[in-house]
Amino acid sequence: MSEFKFACPVCGQHITADSTTSGSLLECPTCFQKLIVPQAPVSSEAKLILTAAKASAPRKPFDSSSAMEDTPGRRNLKAALGPLLMLVVTGGAAFLLWRNELTGLANGLAEKATNAPKPQPPAAFQSSHPIPTGVAWTLNLTNASIPNGEVVGSIHGNGFLCERATFKEGRLSLRQGTTGLPDLGITISMGVRQPEDLAGKAVIVTPSNNPAPRVVLRWKDDRQEPVTQHIHGGYAMKLTFGPILNGRLKGRIFIALPDERKSFAAGNFEAEIVRVSQPLAGK
Numbered sequence: 001m002s003e004f005k006f007a008c009p010v011c012g013q014h015i016t017a018d019s020t021t022s023g024s025l026l027e028c029p030t031c032f033q034k035l036i037v038p039q040a041p042v043s044s045e046a047k048l049i050l051t052a053a054k055a056s057a058p059r060k061p062f063d064s065s066s067a068m069e070d071t072p073g074r075r076n077l078k079a080a081l082g083p084l085l086m087l088v089v090t091g092g093a094a095f096l097l098w099r100n101e102l103t104g105l106a107n108g109l110a111e112k113a114t115n116a117p118k119p120q121p122p123a124a125f126q127s128s129h130p131i132p133t134g135v136a137w138t139l140n141l142t143n144a145s146i147p148n149g150e151v152v153g154s155i156h157g158n159g160f161l162c163e164r165a166t167f168k169e170g171r172l173s174l175r176q177g178t179t180g181l182p183d184l185g186i187t188i189s190m191g192v193r194q195p196e197d198l199a200g201k202a203v204i205v206t207p208s209n210n211p212a213p214r215v216v217l218r219w220k221d222d223r224q225e226p227v228t229q230h231i232h233g234g235y236a237m238k239l240t241f242g243p244i245l246n247g248r249l250k251g252r253i254f255i256a257l258p259d260e261r262k263s264f265a266a267g268n269f270e271a272e273i274v275r276v277s278q279p280l281a282g283k
Contacts, residue, residue: 004040007051008033025055125220127158127176127184137256137264139207139236144254146238146266151253153265155184156219156227160265167195167249168274172239174253174265175218181226185218186255186265188239195249195273198241205237207258213237215255217263234258247273 002019013030019040026035034055131154138144151162151174162174170193175185190213192198205212210233217229235257242250254266 002040006038008035009051009054122224124222125158125183125224127160129159129161129176131159135264135266137262139256139258141204141206141236141238141254144236144238144256144266146252146254146268149267151265151267151269153263153267154261155186155217155263155265156259157261158184158219160184160263162265162267162269165269165271166274167271169193169276172251172271174269182218183220185216186263187216187218188237188255189214195244195271199244199249201241203237203239205235205239207234207236209233215257217257217259229259231257231259244273249273 003016004019005014005016007014008028008031010033011028011031013028015026015028015035017026017037021037022039024037026037027033028035036053036055038051038053129152132147132152134147135145135153136143137154151160151165153160155176161176163176164178165175166173170190171187172190173185173187175182177183177185190198190203203213212233212235215231215235215237217231219227221227235255237253237255239253239255240251244250248270250268250270252268254264256262256264
């Protein structure tokens with residue numbers, strides 16, 4: 001064994017140690033600092049002085065509780081994140097409630113739409129008057145009969161009763177329905193403007209007459225929509241006019257038309273004369 005000297009790195013105290021103690025812990029006799037004995041020098045010169053190293057303090061085991069210690073910075077972070085977290089939670093709850101409200105409203109509307117009664121199309125037009133049995137459709141005027149009562153008949157398969165007759169601007173109109181568009185009707189263009197030109201006269205039309213006074217047939221379809229059909233010939237008509245009394249033109253009519261439903265009308269009428277005022281000269 002050989003001795004060598006080394007110095008305390010803290011107080012500089014010279015300490016003599018044996019080479020067998022190299023690497024072990026030693027306490028400085030002056031400052032009591034824990035030292036690590038250095039390795040013995042290769043040279044055997046006793047005057048060679050080495051410097052020892054301080055023994056490092058043992059490393060403390062990791063304490064998870066101290067890592068989670070509530071420091072001021074951590075407290076500030078918690079204070080800042082608290083309201084934000086509350087806002088997120090509140091907003092999420094509000095969104096869920098809002099979504100549920102919308103879902104409920106949509107389901108309610110869908111259910112109402114499903115259960116709501118569907119609008120029904122209007123019923124097909126049905127006349128309140130029967131088709132007369134005492135008058136028959138015929139294109140032979142020799143066999144035509146005119147009853148003594150009001151004008152009755154059949155228009156497009158519906159029983160017809162003339163509820164209003166008018167003469168306006170050369171047209172004789174027989175209609176069922178007193179206002180608005182007629183439910184059923186026959187309009188005949190007489191070719192004269194003034195009713196006085198027809199008083200006391202008769203008009204006979206046979207299917208062979210060409211041209212013949214234009215006839216407009218009016219009725220309502222299965223959706224209660226108005227329908228018109230213009231007939232320019234191929235029909236039979238016997239029409240006689242009486243005098244004009246109290247603004248009305250009296251007359252008797254039989255007419256049988258060649259439409260697919262074989263419309264006809266016959267009877268007596270008093271047509272209200274509707275005069276259209278003429279504009280003043282220069283106006």
